[in-house]
Amino acid sequence: MAQAQHKISSKELSINDVEEIIAENRKLVLSDEAKSKIVKCRKYLDNKLREHSETIYGINTGFGALYNKSVSENDLGKLQRNLMISHACGTGEMVPLEIVRLMLLLKIQGLSYGNSGVQLITVERLMDFFNNEVYPIVYQQGSLGASGDLAPLAHLCLPLIGEGEVMFEGKVHSSKNILKKFGWKPIELQSKEGLALLNGTQFMSAYGLYCIMNAYQQASLADFVSAISLDAFDGRQEPFDKLIHKIRPHRGQIDVSENMRNILKGSQLIKRRKEHVQDPYSFRCIPQVHGASRDAINYAAGVILTEINSVTDNPTIFPDDDKVISAGNFHGQPLALAMDFLAIALAELGNISERRTYLLISGQRGLPPFLAGNPGLNSGFMIPQYTAASIVSQNKQYCTPASVDSIVSSNGQEDHVSMGANSATKLFKVVQNVYTILGIELMTAAQALEFRKPMQSSRMIEEFVTAYRKAVPFVEEDVVMYPLIKNSEEFLKSL
Numbered sequence: 001m002a003q004a005q006h007k008i009s010s011k012e013l014s015i016n017d018v019e020e021i022i023a024e025n026r027k028l029v030l031s032d033e034a035k036s037k038i039v040k041c042r043k044y045l046d047n048k049l050r051e052h053s054e055t056i057y058g059i060n061t062g063f064g065a066l067y068n069k070s071v072s073e074n075d076l077g078k079l080q081r082n083l084m085i086s087h088a089c090g091t092g093e094m095v096p097l098e099i100v101r102l103m104l105l106l107k108i109q110g111l112s113y114g115n116s117g118v119q120l121i122t123v124e125r126l127m128d129f130f131n132n133e134v135y136p137i138v139y140q141q142g143s144l145g146a147s148g149d150l151a152p153l154a155h156l157c158l159p160l161i162g163e164g165e166v167m168f169e170g171k172v173h174s175s176k177n178i179l180k181k182f183g184w185k186p187i188e189l190q191s192k193e194g195l196a197l198l199n200g201t202q203f204m205s206a207y208g209l210y211c212i213m214n215a216y217q218q219a220s221l222a223d224f225v226s227a228i229s230l231d232a233f234d235g236r237q238e239p240f241d242k243l244i245h246k247i248r249p250h251r252g253q254i255d256v257s258e259n260m261r262n263i264l265k266g267s268q269l270i271k272r273r274k275e276h277v278q279d280p281y282s283f284r285c286i287p288q289v290h291g292a293s294r295d296a297i298n299y300a301a302g303v304i305l306t307e308i309n310s311v312t313d314n315p316t317i318f319p320d321d322d323k324v325i326s327a328g329n330f331h332g333q334p335l336a337l338a339m340d341f342l343a344i345a346l347a348e349l350g351n352i353s354e355r356r357t358y359l360l361i362s363g364q365r366g367l368p369p370f371l372a373g374n375p376g377l378n379s380g381f382m383i384p385q386y387t388a389a390s391i392v393s394q395n396k397q398y399c400t401p402a403s404v405d406s407i408v409s410s411n412g413q414e415d416h417v418s419m420g421a422n423s424a425t426k427l428f429k430v431v432q433n434v435y436t437i438l439g440i441e442l443m444t445a446a447q448a449l450e451f452r453k454p455m456q457s458s459r460m461i462e463e464f465v466t467a468y469r470k471a472v473p474f475v476e477e478d479v480v481m482y483p484l485i486k487n488s489e490e491f492l493k494s495l
Contacts, residue, residue, distance in 0.1 A: 007031045008112045008127075012309040015213060015301065021105065022098075027131045028108060030123065037114025038123060042190070044319035045117040049073070049191060056315065056324050059117075059192045080194030085163060087154035087198055090139030095152065095203075097135050097167060099428075102206035103156055104130045106308050107197070115311045115318065116196040122187050125160055134178055137165040138203070144409060145332030145420030148312060149203030152421070157197040162186035192315075199313035204335045207424035208304040211339070211431050215297045215346055218434050219290065221492050222349045223256055225442045226286050227263040228465070229356045230270070230279075231457045232448035234365045237261075237270045239284045252298070253291030260286060267458040276365070282355035289352050296345035303338035332420030336403035339423040343430045347395040350430075350437040354388040357441045360448045361385055371447045371475075378478045381444050384485060388440045391433045398426040398433075439489035443472055450474050 006021045009031035020026065030038075049059070060076060095103075104126055110116070111123050129136065136159050142151030158164030159175035166178050179186060187193075229235075238244075240260045245253050264270045278284065315326040361381045363369035372380025402422035408415045446465050449457060456462055471491045472484050 003027050005029050008034050008108060010034070010113070012305070013109060015209075015216075015305065018102070018105070018209060018308075019213060022101070028105070028127045030112065030127070034112040034114075035120060038112065038118065038120050041114040041117050041317050041319050042119055045192060045317055045324075046190075048324070049076075056326075059195075059315070059324070076191040077189055080189040080191065081161060083194035083198060084154055084158060084161060084189070087150050088158055088164065090142040090151045090155050092139050092141035095138040095140055096428075099206050099210055100135045100138055100156070100167075101130065102209055103138065103152075103202045104135075106202040106205050106209070107153070107156065107200065109308065110200055110202065110311055110313065111196065113311050115316050116313050117192040117317045118196045119187070119190055119193065122160065122189075122193060122197075125184065125187055126157075128182070128184065129159065129166075132182065133168065134159070134182075135167045136175075137167060137172065140425050143203055143421035144407070144414070144417035145201070145204055145336055145423070146330070146409070146414050146417035147314070148199040148201055148330035148332075149421055150198050152203035153198045153200060156202070160187045160197070161189065192317075195315075196313045199330045201307060201312045201330060201332050201335060201420070204332050204339070204420045204424045205304065205307050207428055208300070208335055208339050208342075209308060211342060211346075211424075211427050212297065212301045212304050214431050214435075215300070215342060217493075217495070218346060218349060218431070218438065219294050219297055220259075221438055221495065222290055222293075222353065223259040223286075224263055224464070225353070225438050225445060225492075226283075226290070226356060227260055228449060228457070228461055229360060229441060229445040230260075230283050230286070231264065231267055231461060232269075232445045232452060233279075233283060233356070233360055233367075234269065234272075234274065234276075234452070235279045235283045236274055236276075237264065239279070240264075240287060245287060250288075250291055250295060252294030253287045255294060256291040257287040263460055264458050265460070267461065268455045269452055269457050272455070280355070280359060282352050282359065286352075289348060293345040293349050296341055300338040300342040300345075303334050307335055332418035333403070336418040336420030336423045339420065339427045340399075340401040340403045343395075343423070343427040344399045346427075346430050346434050347392075347399050350388075350392050350395055350434045353434075353437050353441045354385070354392045357381075357385050357388050357444045360444045367448055367451055371444065371451070372478075373476050380475070380478070381447060384440045384443065384481060387485065388437050391437055395430050395433050398430050402426065435489050435493055436485065439492055440485060442468065442492065443484060443488040446472065447475060 004024050004026045006026040136156045138155040143149040162176045240257045245257045312329045361370045369375045370380035370382045372378040402419040405419045471487045
């Protein structure tokens with residue numbers, strides 16, 4: 001059967017498009033429209049350089065603070081190669097391959113609009129990397145998120161010219177050897193190409209896109225896990241009444257309250273008479289807290305979707321208008337602010353989750369202390385809550401906004417930077433942490449629910465917990481806990 005394809009065109013990428021491309025391992029192909037635009041733009045630029053003697057930033061000049069240094073026509077290709085190799089200054093940990101794959105996709109998408117002046121073969125080679133699962137080695141540190149993601153994108157594109165390293169079939173290879181293996185010749189960069197490849201926000205955007213896809217899942221998981229916790233804690237259902245949310249109609253709040261009603265529908269536990277007249281905020285305010293995070297996720301998603309469907313290199317070429325404009329579309333401020341906001345929103349899902357975990361092990365409402373079968377002899381779920389608290393605290397540290405910082409670079413020419421790359425990498429860590437926190441809450445809630453038998457929760461919850469028990473069993477006596485925490489986290493990620 002033929003491999004599924006995704007055609008790169010002027011049609012905007014949606015989150016669903018990206019999820020399908022990745023999940024179905026679709027191969028990328030350029031539409032005829034995209035090919036035509038790329039070729040047209042390159043031809044326009046070549047003609048302009050041949051027929052006009054004017055100085056154009058980054059095309060026949062130096063870069064950054066060296067913008068006033070002219071470069072001869074014979075050296076334009078070398079200028080672009082020098083740019084590529086001199087900017088590959090990434091350090092730190094390797095970027096996860098799922099992020100590198102998104103970076104390739106987004107760089108291809110951005111170059112396909114015909115405003116960057118690259119050769120068609122350059123875009124096609126990036127597609128070769130993507131389609132053959134040849135992933136350049138990129139490092140997490142080095143971008144200020146201002147002239148785009150210069151250092152990470154240099155590493156992403158080094159293999160085009162036979163430099164740097166790639167990951168292929170689970171092993172690190174020199175780019176030269178992989179080019180030989182596939183019979184690909186190194187790209188001979190033309191004027192403007194190095195700048196088109198290095199300028200852009202694809203490092204930040206790829207992280208943001210990955211995190212937003214996971215954020216939507218985490219928002220849904222937080223609702224479901226909290227509903228299990230609520231029933232296990234013998235919580236009340238009044239806080240989810242439609243009337244409450246009708247008079248404070250934030251969209252996220254309304255959606256969460258509806259989710260909670262649906263998940264808990266038919267539960268014997270939620271309907272039974274309660275001794276207490278009110279629940280703590282971590283239960284009573286689930287719609288307000290989860291809902292606010294959902295609204296923040298939607299805001300961030302809007303910014304990220306705009307960005308991944310934009311041209312973000314510089315200078316930008318407009319063949320139909322006969323203009324080459326040097327401006328600032330590479331500046332990462334929109335992403336930096338949105339990703340800092342998203343990190344806070346997701347950290348709050350973890351923050352309130354840990355509070356529910358704490359209450360479930362606190363020995364209240366007929367539950368045994370620490371949910372242990374024989375408290376004292378057994379510590380039960382005492383320490384998983386410690387772990388959740390530690391991770392929640394770490395998330396708070398990651399939520400210090402990177403976007404409020406700026407350090408002058410390039411001899412003052414680049415005097416305000418977004419630090420959006422730092423926003424991106426710490427957001428990624430928050431996302432990973434929230435899965436663990438929710439996994440610990442689920443493990444605790446499922447344990448607590450056992451002590452409510454023979455009364456039943458809703459059919460939806462009971463079926464969910466039955467499936468969960470195949471991954472994480474009920475804990476009767478103290479056991480080694482860390483594999484259960486990992487299994488709980490992986491169970492949530494698999495949904």
